[in-house]
Amino acid sequence: MQDHLPPLLALVFSYALAFGIQNKVPFLYRFERLHGFLSCTYCVGFHTGWMTWLLSWGLTGKLPVEGWHIIPSVLVWALTSSAFCYAFDALVKYLEVNAVLDDEGLGEDDDE
Numbered sequence: 001m002q003d004h005l006p007p008l009l010a011l012v013f014s015y016a017l018a019f020g021i022q023n024k025v026p027f028l029y030r031f032e033r034l035h036g037f038l039s040c041t042y043c044v045g046f047h048t049g050w051m052t053w054l055l056s057w058g059l060t061g062k063l064p065v066e067g068w069h070i071i072p073s074v075l076v077w078a079l080t081s082s083a084f085c086y087a088f089d090a091l092v093k094y095l096e097v098n099a100v101l102d103d104e105g106l107g108e109d110d111d112e
Helices: 007-023 026-030 032-038 041-060 067-104
Strands: none
Touching: 007 041, 007 067, 026 032, 032 041, 041 067
8 A cells, every 4th residue: 555645644534435435414314223333433444445445456556465465455555444443533623522511611610
């Protein structure tokens, strides 16, 4: 993946795909079976990981590895993406909650 797309950029792209699928594609919520999947950032991040791997390969026309090593490469990238998406989403949610508390003055102690 390093010869194709910088790894950090690929992970951020993968998170952007996961966020878009979870929050910006409302027609997916019409399907009852997708509710559990769409609520799991780890699960969506796994699938956006292999999608990012395929997009990187499709855009450059080069495979990052040859032969049977493709399967572990895709699997490792998908798992890395799922962990990154989960951790980054948790960080974003934490920051959103604390920013709201600070804006409303709820995060401060009143010692008056």
